[in-house]
Amino acid sequence: xxxxxxxxxxxxxxxxxxxxxxxxxxxxxxxxxxxxxxxxxxxxxxxxxxxxxxxxxxxxxxxxxxxxxxxxxxxxxxxxxxxxxxxxxxxxxxxxxxxxxxxxxxxxxxxxxxxxxxxxxxxxxxxxxxxxxxxxxxxxxxxxxxxxxxxxxxxxxxxxxxxxxxxxxxxxxxxxxxxxxxxxxxxxxxxxxxxxxxxxxxxxxxxxxxxxxxxxxxxxxxxxxxxxxxxxxxxxxxxxxxxxxxxxxxxxxxxxxxxxxxxxxxxxxxxxxxxxxxxxxxxxxxxxxxxxxxxxxxxxxxxxxxxxxxxxxxxxxxxxxxxxxxxxxxxxxxxxxxxxxxxxxxxxxxxxxxxxxxxxxxxxxxxxxxxxxxxxxxxxxxxxxxxxxxxxxxxxxxxxxxxxxxxxxxxxxxxxxxxxx
Ligand code: KIV
Ligand code: ZN
Numbered sequence: 102x103x104x105x106x107x108x109x110x111x112x113x114x115x116x117x118x119x120x121x122x123x124x125x126x127x128x129x130x131x132x133x134x135x136x137x138x139x140x141x142x143x144x145x146x147x148x149x150x151x152x153x154x155x156x157x158x159x160x161x162x163x164x165x166x167x168x169x170x171x172x173x174x175x176x177x178x179x180x181x182x183x184x185x186x187x188x189x190x191x192x193x194x195x196x197x198x199x200x201x202x203x204x205x206x207x208x209x210x211x212x213x214x215x216x217x218x219x220x221x222x223x224x225x226x227x228x229x230x231x232x233x234x235x236x237x238x239x240x241x242x243x244x245x246x247x248x249x250x251x252x253x254x255x256x257x258x259x260x261x262x263x264x265x266x267x268x269x270x271x272x273x274x275x276x277x278x279x280x281x282x283x284x285x286x287x288x289x290x291x292x293x294x295x296x297x298x299x300x301x302x303x304x305x306x307x308x309x310x311x312x313x314x315x316x317x318x319x320x321x322x323x324x325x326x327x328x329x330x331x332x333x334x335x336x337x338x339x340x341x342x343x344x345x346x347x348x349x350x351x352x353x354x355x356x357x358x359x360x361x362x363x364x365x366x367x368x369x370x371x372x373x374x375x376x377x378x379x380x381x382x383x384x385x386x387x388x389x390x391x392x393x394x395x396x397x398x399x400x401x402x403x404x405x406x407x408x409x410x411x412x413x414x415x416x417x418x419x420x421x422x423x424x425x426x427x428x429x430x431x432x433x434x435x436x437x438x439x440x441x442x443x444x445x446x447x448x449x450x451x452x453x454x455x456x457x458x459x460x461x462x463x464x465x466x467x468x469x470x471x472x473x474x475x476x477x478x479x480x481x482x483x484x485x486x487x488x489x490x491x492x493x494x495x496x497x498x499x500x501x502x503x504x505x506x507x508x509x510x511x512x513x514x515x516x517x518x519x520x521x522x
Pocket of ligand 1: 123190216257258259260287288289290320322
């Protein structure tokens with residue numbers, strides 16, 4: 102949870118969640134007001150530092166939602182003093198900033214997230230502005246946001262990774278002078294590789310006037326599948342605020358995923374990332390992921406890291422044998438840490454054509470059948486033959502495997518069906 106102490110702690114990484122803004126920009130992901138309120142409450146349970154709720158100037162519905170979240174969740178201070186900052190997106194125009202202030206001012210900690218594009222291609226074709234005009238607009242609009250009452254003014258450089266570096270240092274320096282409190286470097290099209298992204302952060306830190314007085318943030322898209330890697334590279338280079346979404350949903354190929362970043366920090370932060378940590382209560386990750394999957398309609402791939410259906414499931418014999426002897430052999434993250442509750446002790450063992458005897462024995466025990474070695478050997482080969490033909494082996498399939506073999510002669514004699522194992 103956010104507190105002034107943690108914000109001034111150089112090892113604390115603040116989590117800026119944009120599931121409700123960039124996440125909802127994912128094709129087909131639009132959600133109702135009630136669903137977004139549920140997600141915002143869940144994000145507060147997780148302990149995210151900032152909830153970016155939406156883009157107040159985009160529509161009356163967006164405005165109303167941002168205001169509602171600011172009023173309700175933005176004032177729900179818990180016993181420890183935690184309350185998330187509530188944030189809204191705004192282009193660098195007076196109209197957008199006014200709408201942002203009017204909707205966000207009800208929150209205990211309102212934050213505006215302003216942006217302007219800084220790459221030549223965006224400035225020329227999208228904004229139709231030259232560099233001087235862009236700097237002047239950014240500078241004056243940051244000052245305007247401050248004049249309305251925003252104490253937290255976050256300024257993003259859209260398409261920063263394709264922008265001229267000298268121009269990047271210059272515009273950042275100017276918006277800091279104008280009152281920005283946080284600078285966010287966006288890999289808008291997801292084109293950077295981790296080493297060059299880290300270098301960009303280092304260069305910004307080295308060459309930009311006043312950068313040490315603001316929070317430095319990153320916003321990474323996943324077009325090359327590198328959003329998480331680039332975000333972590335940013336942290337290694339000294340960034341202390343990261344933009345993430347639940348399940349990594351977002352525009353096109355999505356954003357860096359909260360669960361991946363938070364668990365990478367939790368599992369390896371001390372050892373590899375210079376002792377950094379977050380305030381996230383990871384036990385709520387699984388429930389939040391399920392909620393976002395259901396509400397957004399964006400189905401998770403089974404092998405999605407941390408929250409996918411297969412993330413804690415083992416099918417090959419060697420792995421299953423290892424897991425049955427000691428979970429740590431193949432489970433480096435404990436499912437309990439992310440709130441994944443197993444239906445039964447060996448729920449993570451999935452039987453398939455690559456499974457071994459150890460797993461079959463355990464699964465049979467779960468069903469109440471205790472086989473001796475010889476019987477198990479026989480059953481195992483019949484199981485293998487079935488698994489070669491059938492992908493999803495259920496408890497009923499296993500029971501049938503046992504019953505078929507053992508009751509056949511009895512059925513022929515017209516005796517009572519009875520399983521003897
Ligand atoms: O991807 C992007 O550049 C954005 C900005 C608004 C930060 O979402
Ligand atoms: Zn984005």
